[in-house]
Amino acid sequence: MVKNVLIxxxxxxxxxxxxxxxxxxxxxxxxxIAEDGLTAVEKLKKNTVSLVVTDLKMPRMDGFGLxxxxxxxxxxxxxxxxxxxxxxQMEKLAREGGAVGYIAKPFMLENLARHIMITLRKESxxxxxxxxxxxxxxxxxxxxxxxxxxxxDDKTSNQKGVLFFKDGELLDARVGDIQGKKAAYLIFAWxxxxxxxxxxxPQMDNxxxxxxxxxxxxxxxxxxxxxxxxxxxxxxxxxxxxxxxTAAKMKDVKPPDTTTIIRQKLEKQMGEKSGLExxxxxxxxxxxxxxxxxxxxxxxxxxxxxxxxxxxEANDFIIIPTKKPTVISVNPKCPRDxxxxxxxx
Numbered sequence: 001m002v003k004n005v006l007i008x009x010x011x012x013x014x015x016x017x018x019x020x021x022x023x024x025x026x027x028x029x030x031x032x033i034a035e036d037g038l039t040a041v042e043k044l045k046k047n048t049v050s051l052v053v054t055d056l057k058m059p060r061m062d063g064f065g066l067x068x069x070x071x072x073x074x075x076x077x078x079x080x081x082x083x084x085x086x087x088x089q090m091e092k093l094a095r096e097g098g099a100v101g102y103i104a105k106p107f108m109l110e111n112l113a114r115h116i117m118i119t120l121r122k123e124s125x126x127x128x129x130x131x132x133x134x135x136x137x138x139x140x141x142x143x144x145x146x147x148x149x150x151x152x153d154d155k156t157s158n159q160k161g162v163l164f165f166k167d168g169e170l171l172d173a174r175v176g177d178i179q180g181k182k183a184a185y186l187i188f189a190w191x192x193x194x195x196x197x198x199x200x201x202p203q204m205d206n207x208x209x210x211x212x213x214x215x216x217x218x219x220x221x222x223x224x225x226x227x228x229x230x231x232x233x234x235x236x237x238x239x240x241x242x243x244x245x246t247a248a249k250m251k252d253v254k255p256p257d258t259t260t261i262i263r264q265k266l267e268k269q270m271g272e273k274s275g276l277e278x279x280x281x282x283x284x285x286x287x288x289x290x291x292x293x294x295x296x297x298x299x300x301x302x303x304x305x306x307x308x309x310x311x312x313e314a315n316d317f318i319i320i321p322t323k324k325p326t327v328i329s330v331n332p333k334c335p336r337d338x339x340x341x342x343x344x345x
Contacts, residue, residue: 003029003050003120008040008066009082010058021109029120037061041069045177048160049077050151051119053112056083056090064093071098074174075202076149076162078119082107123151123198138188142168142212149198154190161187164201170215172207180207181215188219258326262343269342275334277315285325306343308336318343 005022009015015033022031032047034040036058043049052070056063067079080101081094091102101115141148145168152161161175161183173184208215259279266274292307309317310332318328318339330339 002027003123004032004047005029005051005053005116005120006032006034006040006043006047006049008034008037008052008054008058008063010035010055018109018112022113025113025117028117037063037066037069040066044070044074044077048162048176049074050123051078051080051116053080053082053116056081056094057085067094067098075204076151076164076174076198078122080112080115080119082112123149123196138163138170138212138216141165142170144168147199147201149201151196151198152187152190153194153196154187155192155194156190159186159190161190163187164204166201169206170208170210170212171201171204181210184208184215185219185222188216189223258320258322262320262326262328265342266339270335270338273335274339275331276328277331278329280327280329281322281324282327283324285319285327289319289321289325306340308340 007015007018012035015035019031019033022029029050032043032049034043037054038060040052040054041061044052052066054063054066061069063081063083067081070077070079075098078100079098080103081091081099082103082105083090084105094102100119103112103115138150141150142165146165147167148165150163150165152163154160159175161173163173163184164171170184172179173181173187175183175186178186259281263276263279266276288309289307306321307319309319311317314332315329316332316334316336318330320326320328320343328339330336
């Protein structure tokens with residue numbers, strides 16, 4: 001796992017020389033640069049940094065101010081001081097402020113590289129694990145009451161995080177500039193991580209104040225909600241046609257006529273057994289319909305809904321008295337009563 005080393009100095013030429021010179025160590029660490037303390041603070045917010053190497057005398061925020069900021073907000077990040085104004089008193093102040101190393105200018109590039117490598121190696125003195133589930137592994141830390149700093153690198157999101165354990169109790173978590181429970185929820189949702197263990201934990205307040213199990217369960221719930229939201233976002237919403245287009249389409253759509261409705265009804269309920277031969281409109285049946293309606297009125301049978309007529313021809317006929325009579329031609333062997341029942345519904 002390649003670590004990020006942030007080098008801070010107002011000497012631009014030296015920064016570029018170090019950045020170019022450390023290319024040979026790219027398999028172990030990569031270099032970020034900043035020209036003063038305030039710029040370094042912004043770099044720390046946006047990047048996961050494993051080590052800071054800083055000059056002391058700089059504009060805007062000097063090395064002591066940066067060291068104080070790191071000890072307060074990123075106590076897990078070690079700091080190496082480099083300075084051209086080296087005195088025993090200044091070295092004492094730097095180490096009391098939390099610096100783990102102190103190098104006087106001028107120095108050999110290989111000498112600084114050696115200090116960086118030794119300091120980074122301490123990050124994984126407790127071992128390194130690859131492609132593991134963060135939740136299951138971290139519950140073991142709680143059970144074994146470990147005191148350690150754990151650094152995690154998620155393969156899926158390429159994010160890096162840090163967890164701080166004291167006697168098996170999770171004190172704090174950090175992902176970039178996010179800290180506390182919010183950072184813990186992010187980390188516990190990672191499924192395939194590389195874990196480096198450092199067998200020390202800096203002194204800090206407990207910002208988590210919770211057992212691991214409820215934190216892990218809540219992280220899983222939040223992850224499920226996030227996954228569902230992503231799925232819904234990926235599914236395109238059906239396009240709604242413009243009102244004027246919808247109205248135009250409705251004008252173009254003609255409702256099915258009576259013959260189509262009757263044909264679909266008989267075919268749906270009876271299929272080929274209906275004996276249906278043809279359906280059509282025919283005004284020539286008006287006289288017969290009128291006579292039947294008069295007879296129905298005389299005998300008080302009620303209005304004519306349909307009539308079955310056997311004229312002794314090849315087909316029988318079912319007449320429906322519409323504005324233009326609907327004639328249904330059927331095979332004489334058709335299930336007459338069943339057809340009449342369906343058409344009467």
